Amino acid sequence: MTFTKEDVLYFAEFAHIGVDEADQQLFAPQLEELVQFTNVLREIDTEGVAPMTHGLQRVNVMREDEPNNVLSRDEMLSTVEEKADGMIVVPNTF
Amino acid sequence: MTIMNQTAAQLRQALQAGDVTVQEVVAASFERLEKVDPQIQAFITVTKEEAMKRAEELDALDASARGPLFGLPIAVKDNIVTKGVKTTCASRMLENFIPVYDATVMNKLEEAGAVMIGKVNMDEFAMGSTTTTSYFFETKNPWDVTKVPGGSSGGSAAAVAAGIAPFALGSDTGGSIRQPAAFCGIVGMKPTYGRVSRLGLVAFASSLDQIGPMTRTVEDNAMLLQAIAGEDMYDASSAAEDVPNFSEKIGQSIEGLKIAVPKEFLGEGVAADVKASVEAAIEQLKELGATVEEVSLPHAKYASEVYYVIASAEASSNFSRYDGIRYGHRAEGVENLSELYRQSRKEGFGEEVKKRLLFGTYALSAKHHEPLYVQAQKVRRLIAEELASVFESYDVIVGPTAATTAYGLDEKQEGLTAYMNDVLTIPANLAGLPAMSVPCGLSEGLPVGLQLIGKHFDEATLYQVAAAYEEKTSLYEQLQALSGGANA
Numbered sequence: 001m002t003f004t005k006e007d008v009l010y011f012a013e014f015a016h017i018g019v020d021e022a023d024q025q026l027f028a029p030q031l032e033e034l035v036q037f038t039n040v041l042r043e044i045d046t047e048g049v050a051p052m053t054h055g056l057q058r059v060n061v062m063r064e065d066e067p068n069n070v071l072s073r074d075e076m077l078s079t080v081e082e083k084a085d086g087m088i089v090v091p092n093t094f
Numbered sequence: 095m096t097i098m099n100q101t102a103a104q105l106r107q108a109l110q111a112g113d114v115t116v117q118e119v120v121a122a123s124f125e126r127l128e129k130v131d132p133q134i135q136a137f138i139t140v141t142k143e144e145a146m147k148r149a150e151e152l153d154a155l156d157a158s159a160r161g162p163l164f165g166l167p168i169a170v171k172d173n174i175v176t177k178g179v180k181t182t183c184a185s186r187m188l189e190n191f192i193p194v195y196d197a198t199v200m201n202k203l204e205e206a207g208a209v210m211i212g213k214v215n216m217d218e219f220a221m222g223s224t225t226t227t228s229y230f231f232e233t234k235n236p237w238d239v240t241k242v243p244g245g246s247s248g249g250s251a252a253a254v255a256a257g258i259a260p261f262a263l264g265s266d267t268g269g270s271i272r273q274p275a276a277f278c279g280i281v282g283m284k285p286t287y288g289r290v291s292r293l294g295l296v297a298f299a300s301s302l303d304q305i306g307p308m309t310r311t312v313e314d315n316a317m318l319l320q321a322i323a324g325e326d327m328y329d330a331s332s333a334a335e336d337v338p339n340f341s342e343k344i345g346q347s348i349e350g351l352k353i354a355v356p357k358e359f360l361g362e363g364v365a366a367d368v369k370a371s372v373e374a375a376i377e378q379l380k381e382l383g384a385t386v387e388e389v390s391l392p393h394a395k396y397a398s399e400v401y402y403v404i405a406s407a408e409a410s411s412n413f414s415r416y417d418g419i420r421y422g423h424r425a426e427g428v429e430n431l432s433e434l435y436r437q438s439r440k441e442g443f444g445e446e447v448k449k450r451l452l453f454g455t456y457a458l459s460a461k462h463h464e465p466l467y468v469q470a471q472k473v474r475r476l477i478a479e480e481l482a483s484v485f486e487s488y489d490v491i492v493g494p495t496a497a498t499t500a501y502g503l504d505e506k507q508e509g510l511t512a513y514m515n516d517v518l519t520i521p522a523n524l525a526g527l528p529a530m531s532v533p534c535g536l537s538e539g540l541p542v543g544l545q546l547i548g549k550h551f552d553e554a555t556l557y558q559v560a561a562a563y564e565e566k567t568s569l570y571e572q573l574q575a576l577s578g579g580a581n582a
Contacts, residue, residue: 003456007456008452011452011455011456011459012452014455014459015410015414015439015451015452015455016414016417016432016435016436016439017436017439017440017443017448017451017452018433018436018437018439018440019440023440023448026445027448027449027452030449031449031452031453031456034402034449034453035453035456037398037399037402038399038402038403038457038466038470040396040399041396041399041400041403041466041469041470041473042465042466042469044393044396044469044472044473044476046469046472046473046476049472049475049476050472050475051468051471051472051474051475052471052472052474052475052478052524053301053471054301054331055287055288055301055302055304055331055523055526056286056287056288056331056333056526056550058288058330058331058333058334060330061330063327071194071195075194076194078194079178079191079192079193079194080420080421088419088420090419091424091428091434093428093429093430093431093433093434
């Protein structure tokens with residue numbers, strides 16, 4: 001199994017991580033190594049084995065739907081660099 | 095004995111008796127920090143003013159209002175959120191991030207009367223085992239400043255080993271508390287998954303991450319775990335399990351306790367000196383009355399592969415929050431939203447992080463999701479079941495914590511050795527079992543760590559065995575005497 005520079009670009013687009021030519025050169029062999037390393041898993045017999053999804057099996061943990069201990073807007077924005085009207089200011093990117 | 099050469103238990107006694115004030119203890123901590131940290135660089139942020147102010151407040155408290163960790167200094171790994179204090183995860187992405195709330199463990203430490211002295215260095219976003227992937231600087235091993243302290247909780251381990259604080263908090267996803275504890279000659283515990291709240295622990299792999307105590311002695315370790323453990327309504331993955339007295343069995347004989355040593359843990363790839371040290375420790379455990387038998391964990395050899403798939407996949411999901419919008423690094427000069435995301439993440443993340451996020455994305459992609467990611471989860475269950483089966487007949491599993499002692503800052507572990515490191519520590523994370531490292535000797539001046547793995551929620555038995563071993567070998571005193579550079 002290979003991992004080409006095009007593959008790097010493809011998955012980087014998915015992950016919204018910008019990659020330039022140098023990055024593609026850098027990551028292709030590293031990812032190829034990882035892919036080949038983990039490939040052995042595909043061959044292991046796991047017939048009848050359920051996937052283990054959690055470190056501890058707890059069923060949906062619920063509480064009463066009552067708001068409590070909510071941070072005020074001012075508190076939430078207290079360490080934001082640029083804010084206005086109770087919102088975080090972001091660049092106009094549309 | 096100087097203040098900072100005392101254990102947390104000794105300090106607590108001295109503080110309660112009024113032999114020393116909190117301000118004196120905290121001042122001594124900073125004095126040591128200022129003297130030693132320039133050489134080891136464990137600290138990213140030092141909170142001297144806040145700490146001294148808090149020390150003053152604590153000294154004014156009525157004796158009846160003192161918590162169990164009254165006046166004790168603690169260093170906190172920089173992936174644990176601290177209100178008003180920069181929390182960087184040693185990444186450019188969060189270089190200037192100041193949280194607006196405290197992690198649950200921080201609230202518990204505050205209630206217990208502990209004093210945070212600063213935030214310590216780590217591998218970027220906890221991805222690594224040397225602390226060299228930190229965006230800021232490398233931390234050095236106090237035993238030999240040309241060597242790594244281990245990782246990713248390298249700063250935590252170094253701060254304790256260098257006598258700057260008797261307590262540190264680390265986090266462990268694939269060995270990140272235990273391995274640096276082993277490399278730095280201290281005690282590190284990764285509790286049972288769910289034992290300690292993850293609210294405020296910056297998420298790496300949510301089904302594996304745990305915060306845990308790092309200290310110089312077993313008694314201190316149990317004391318710190320006692321203060322931070324417990325179900326948390328803000329962490330739905332935290333366990334409903336009652337918190338027992340973790341120190342209760344410390345001092346009890348381990349006569350008749352059944353110990354299992356997986357043959358895979360002492361195989362090829364483990365350095366001869368480590369093997370010898372661990373085998374000697376196992377002999378000590380036999381002399382203390384435990385029975386020791388060899389077992390096998392056939393699927394443990396896949397721990398590394400399983401870990402890389404699962405941890406990277408979970409990380410790729412968790413890290414989508416770093417979008418440059420609400421917090422964290424935001425790229426400048428971009429023309430559209432897509433570019434804002436891409437540039438912010440390109441600039442904000444280091445190489446190791448990007449590599450794992452890309453791999454995680456690959457593992458979760460449509461074509462590979464079932465045959466790789468879900469498959470890894472199945473193998474995870476096989477590994478967990480094999481461990482569970484061992485615990486049907488045994489109380490504790492024992493082996494080395496790491497395949498070698500600390501290596502050079504410029505060295506890279508490869509091949510079988512790197513592999514063995516993963517095989518040793520990762521199974522406990524996959525199965526959610528408690529696991530700790532205690533020092534078991536020195537090899538060429540560098541500490542060796544003995545790992546103990548226990549049944550779910552049975553940290554108390556791990557402390558029992560570790561304490562019995564620690565007492566019999568007087569290893570803590572030996573290490574204190576020998577640590578020379580570490581505690582000079």
